Amino acid sequence: MKIIFFAHPVFINHQSMPRFARMLAEGMKARNHEVEIWSPNEYFHKYPSKENLKKWMGYIDQYLLFPLEVRRKKRRLGEKVLFVFTDHALGPWVKLVEDNPHVVHCHDFLAQRSAKNEIAEHKTSWTGKQYQALIRNGYSKGKNFISVSEKTRKDLGSFLKERPVRSEVVYNGLNRSFAPKEPNRAGRIVSEKTGIPLENGYILHVGGNQWYKNRIGIIQIYNAWRILKGQEVPLLLIGQSPSEELKKIYGASPFRKDIHFIENASDEVVKNAYAGAKVFLFPSLAEGFGWPIAEAMASGCPVITTNEAPMTEVGAEAAFYINKKPCTEPEVEAWASEAAEVLNTVINLEQKEREFWIERGIINAQRFDQKKSLDRIERIYADILKNCKSA
Incomplete structure (x- = not known):
């Protein structure tokens, strides 16, 4: 398979999501698939500015410049390509490939639920609610999803307006070697x-x-x-x-x-x-x-x-x-x-x-074995690519 992974930009300093994206990319590459990782480059975000303004400069890189780059890159690709969003928070980019074979990985919907006033312990600002709505409107265009737990799949279903083509659960596999010691x-x-x-x-x-x-x-x-x-x-x-x-x-x-x-x-x-x-x-x-x-x-x-x-x-x-x-x-x-x-x-x-x-x-x-998780994900990827009409 030819697989394009969409990942968070390095400049927003996520920790767990880049690890997850690397785990997917390296796992699929080790299984002899052709892999690329696409994420926004830092253009406006790198200029000195106050922290709040810096965030908005980053949005320019992510939601204005990056889509232009994606459309340019897509033109050089063949037909048999699977686009993988490593986090549903990358939802605003889903529309760029909604007519191509794709899948969205879902981790947790806490920010989404908070924006809907469903979490008493945490309130979301007005601007935060608008941002979460942008994300939701994006991933809602997705047709295939993989969630990390049944809880996450259930939350996903509550936000989608239509039943997806595919909604699977694949538990995370431990990505570092943990074992008992004296x-x-x-x-x-x-x-x-x-x-x-x-x-x-x-x-x-x-x-x-x-x-x-x-x-x-x-x-x-x-x-x-x-x-x-x-x-x-x-x-x-x-x-x-x-x-x-x-x-x-x-x-x-x-x-x-x-x-x-x-x-x-x-x-x-x-x-x-x-x-x-x-x-x-x-x-x-x-x-x-x-x-x-x-x-x-x-x-x-x-x-x-x-x-x-x-x-x-x-x-x-x-x-x-x-x-x-x-x-x-x-x-x-x-x-x-x-x-x-x-x-x-x-x-x-x-x-x-x-x-x-x-x-x-x-x-x-032992249920959370990385190899078993990647094997299952690989089978889902292949099935989506095989059965997608546009493929």
Whole structure:
């Protein structure tokens, strides 16, 4: 097959989406397909300007100049070409190839749902709503879709006006090698790399500052657990530098000396952090898939996550579950206390029971194999190209 992948421009500094696009492109190239990646070049965005204006300059590159480049490039292509959008947020470009064989990968519809006032925890500005409408009007022209979870496919269906030709679910495959290690040795490596004393073990979270990651809720659960149980086990939060709001919650914690933010962690630190943790705490409010759940399980770490899809899809019967954090402040304290009890249960599992949950997690994580995911995606791509009338 000849496959053209549409990807986010480098200059907007996405992290997960470029990795996903590279995984697809490299996976298809390794299967002997002819591959190209098309994304906007930086022309206007590179000029010095205030951050808000810089964003609009980037829109000129993405939505005015790039379509002209796509139309020019299309003229040199043969007929048997499949166009792949690596993210439905690239929707405004779908109209450029809507009459050609194409497929749109869908990750999560949180921004779309927020723009429709469907998420109480997050509000979208007027301009943000217009931008999400532009994206929605774009991907709605698509005919074939691949979603990362049943939850994402369900959300997609609620936004499409017509039933698509094809709407499949292919779970993400782990794109880095995660495997169990001897916990004490893994913990020592993390301690050596970070300078944090971890001889009593630690509680782990991996994630960014996005509202749905609920990093504030993690500290609230940790505070409740320390008050209720009194065990001095550190909390490690691997990811971005804490937001101002998170810094306030951290600063007010009586246990802040045991709360550690680790930024720019290497793959070595992340992998060992998973393998050495007593428990992985992931109380997300929402996700498209929930990569870290599978990563932690594959590393032999018990997982606590939210009892909501798609976290339940990924965790299945191998995770411990807590309720979703409530929106109203008076209920948060009770929620944190209930979650703290679950946290305490997992931390204090007897060895045999801990081994049982670790083994269950490892087996569950095997569902998310990158090779199997790419094999399935390849079959879908080939089927779309074969059956598309314009091909």
